[in-house]
Amino acid sequence: MNNASTLVTSRPDRSLTVTDRVARGLGWFSLGLGLAEIVAPGRLGRALGLEGKETLLRAYGGREIGAGIWALSDTPAPAIWARVAGDLVDLGTLAAGLRGGGDDQRRNAFIALAAVGGITLVDLLTAMKLSAETSENKGEKGRDYSDRSGFPGGVAKARGAARDFRTPPEYRAAPAEEPRRVSGELEPA
Amino acid sequence: MKALVWHGKMDIRCDTIPDPEIEDPKDAIIKVTSCAICGSDLHLFHNYIPAMKPGDVVGHEMMGEVVETGSAVSKLSKGDRIVIPFTINCDECDQCRRGNYSLCERSNRNKPMADKVFGHATAGLFGYTHLTGGYQGGQAEYLRVPFADGTHIKVPDSLTDEQALFLGDIFPTGWQAAVQCDIQPTDIVAIWGAGPVGQMAIRSAILLGAKQVVSIDRLPERLSMAEAGGAIPINFEDESVIERLNDLTGGKGPDKCIDCVGLEAHVSSHLDSMIDRVKQMTMLESDRPHVLREMIYVCRGGGVLSIPGVYGGLVDKIPFGVAMNKGLTFRMGQTHVRRWTDDLTRRIEEGQIDPSFVITHKASLEEGPGMYRVFEQKNDSCIKVMLRP
Numbered sequence: 001m002n003n004a005s006t007l008v009t010s011r012p013d014r015s016l017t018v019t020d021r022v023a024r025g026l027g028w029f030s031l032g033l034g035l036a037e038i039v040a041p042g043r044l045g046r047a048l049g050l051e052g053k054e055t056l057l058r059a060y061g062g063r064e065i066g067a068g069i070w071a072l073s074d075t076p077a078p079a080i081w082a083r084v085a086g087d088l089v090d091l092g093t094l095a096a097g098l099r100g101g102g103d104d105q106r107r108n109a110f111i112a113l114a115a116v117g118g119i120t121l122v123d124l125l126t127a128m129k130l131s132a133e134t135s136e137n138k139g140e141k142g143r144d145y146s147d148r149s150g151f152p153g154g155v156a157k158a159r160g161a162a163r164d165f166r167t168p169p170e171y172r173a174a175p176a177e178e179p180r181r182v183s184g185e186l187e188p189a
Numbered sequence: 190m191k192a193l194v195w196h197g198k199m200d201i202r203c204d205t206i207p208d209p210e211i212e213d214p215k216d217a218i219i220k221v222t223s224c225a226i227c228g229s230d231l232h233l234f235h236n237y238i239p240a241m242k243p244g245d246v247v248g249h250e251m252m253g254e255v256v257e258t259g260s261a262v263s264k265l266s267k268g269d270r271i272v273i274p275f276t277i278n279c280d281e282c283d284q285c286r287r288g289n290y291s292l293c294e295r296s297n298r299n300k301p302m303a304d305k306v307f308g309h310a311t312a313g314l315f316g317y318t319h320l321t322g323g324y325q326g327g328q329a330e331y332l333r334v335p336f337a338d339g340t341h342i343k344v345p346d347s348l349t350d351e352q353a354l355f356l357g358d359i360f361p362t363g364w365q366a367a368v369q370c371d372i373q374p375t376d377i378v379a380i381w382g383a384g385p386v387g388q389m390a391i392r393s394a395i396l397l398g399a400k401q402v403v404s405i406d407r408l409p410e411r412l413s414m415a416e417a418g419g420a421i422p423i424n425f426e427d428e429s430v431i432e433r434l435n436d437l438t439g440g441k442g443p444d445k446c447i448d449c450v451g452l453e454a455h456v457s458s459h460l461d462s463m464i465d466r467v468k469q470m471t472m473l474e475s476d477r478p479h480v481l482r483e484m485i486y487v488c489r490g491g492g493v494l495s496i497p498g499v500y501g502g503l504v505d506k507i508p509f510g511v512a513m514n515k516g517l518t519f520r521m522g523q524t525h526v527r528r529w530t531d532d533l534t535r536r537i538e539e540g541q542i543d544p545s546f547v548i549t550h551k552a553s554l555e556e557g558p559g560m561y562r563v564f565e566q567k568n569d570s571c572i573k574v575m576l577r578p
Contacts, residue, residue: 012555012556012558014201014202014203015199015202015559015561016200020199074199133562142408142410142413142570143569145413145549146413146417147417148418148546149417150418150542150543150546151392151418151543155395155419159398159419160374160396161536161541162536163397167368168288171368171520173518
């Protein structure tokens with residue numbers, strides 16, 4: 001028998017952890033950003049020095065919406081790891097934006113780069129914490145419960161011990177060995 | 190009093206709320222001595238069951254001592270030690286008289302809403318959705334029991350809380366699952382899911398005399414407990430369920446199949462389970478019915494599928510043509526708890542079975558929310574959590 005106090009360390013009276021809340025926040029952020037990238041890729045592209053890359057921005061928007069939906073589910077860890085991967089792709093794309101456009105666009109791209117860098121750090125820390133908190137059995141080998149038959153007299157004695165039970169008529173099924181019917185007549189067993 | 194309160198998806202807290210009071214002459218109040226976290230509580234935890242409201246007290250496996258009775262309660266007295274079935278039954282309506290307690294026609298106080306959704310309302314349930322009455326649950330220090338004369342199981346002094354607690358849900362649920370199969374001595378029974386209900390279904394099938402019981406899961410600790418109860422384990426992450434079941438049955442398929450998994454089937458490498466997951470997240474499908482599909486496919490023609498696992502709403506891509514052509518019988522439903530409990534109590538007393546084997550973790554009520562996470566993530570080989578308010 002295991003005592004809960006060794007398993008539940010922080011705020012055992014609440015099931016939702018701070019990390020869960022951050023993951024949800026990132027999920028909503030993903031949805032918002034994804035929507036913006038799909039609805040207004042032209043405006044975003046111009047601001048960030050990524051003109052002509054509207055299709056790419058729309059694809060990124062789809063990726064963000066997918067990650068956002070998943071992050072809001074009951075298994076957010078893979079979605080946040082997907083966000084980390086997506087962040088790295090975004091950083092690469094924004095770095096390209098630094099090379100083109102005017103001063104304003106380069107400044108905007110630099111600000112966006114710094115912001116995405118910050119978000120990447122939050123995503124990475126959240127993903128690592130979520131994985132640590134939610135991994136099944138936390139890397140331990142499953143315990144052996146082979147001494148828990150539930151039958152005080154053992155399995156052999158228990159097998160068929162309740163054959164005195166009469167199945168209610170509405171739950172009866174045809175017996176496996178029932179004689180076959182041929183032309184409406186019962187064939188001899 | 191302290192109680193575990195649902196605040197939203199994956200958000201259960203131990204809050205202080207007002208004590209329950211007698212609201213109807215047929216009510217009783219119990220002081221909860223033991224309760225448990227059920228697998229179907231996780232469906233509420235993950236918000237897959239519609240019509241939960243923030244502030245709802247959860248829990249539907251509980252037992253305790255009667256501390257107050259309404260003026261119309263005649264079968265209970267202060268101090269009685271009782272288990273509360275998760276289905277509330279009036280004992281008087283047509284369905285109750287037939288033994289269909291989970292279909293009680295009077296106990297669901299949100300009948301108009303339930304009629305709209307289900308066509309016809311089902312019984313009131315403790316600590317569950319407002320579609321089943323929105324009654325306060327038993328993961329709390331006290332509980333109001335409506336229709337108390339019908340909604341209780343008296344506990345013999347000889348049984349401990351650990352032995353008696355599961356009479357309220359998982360033991361009769363596993364039992365009814367096996368009874369629905371009408372098990373014959375020649376039957377090979379395959380049971381998907383080796384969680385608490387699966388474990389009880391295995392024991393029930395053994396007691397009812399199945400020739401062979403097969404347990405399908407992926408967690409070694411659960412399969413070790415299943416094997417201890419007399420089942421042949423199949424780890425679906427290590428081998429093909431269909432191939433192994435066909436091997437075990439000489440290519441005929443199991444005679445009876447039991448789904449103790451329900452709407453949250455594990456997302457495996459099977460394409461259908463991955464598609465279900467995506468559709469569930471995007472609200473295109475409410476349930477993940479991989480087990481149902483597998484059972485229909487592998488079951489022997491003319492066999493029975495028994496479904497105690499909870500489904501919440503809509504399932505897609507069910508091969509109903511296969512089911513029709515194979516002449517399969519489907520039996521399912523919430524458990525008619527009281528219908529079976531006199532018999533099961535006797536079997537525990539006689540030592541045929543001791544349901545306490547399934548308890549792997551004990552905790553205080555305050556630690557309950559954290560234990561939801563432990564149970565959900567199957568950490569520390571957790572199979573069943575018992576809480577002591």
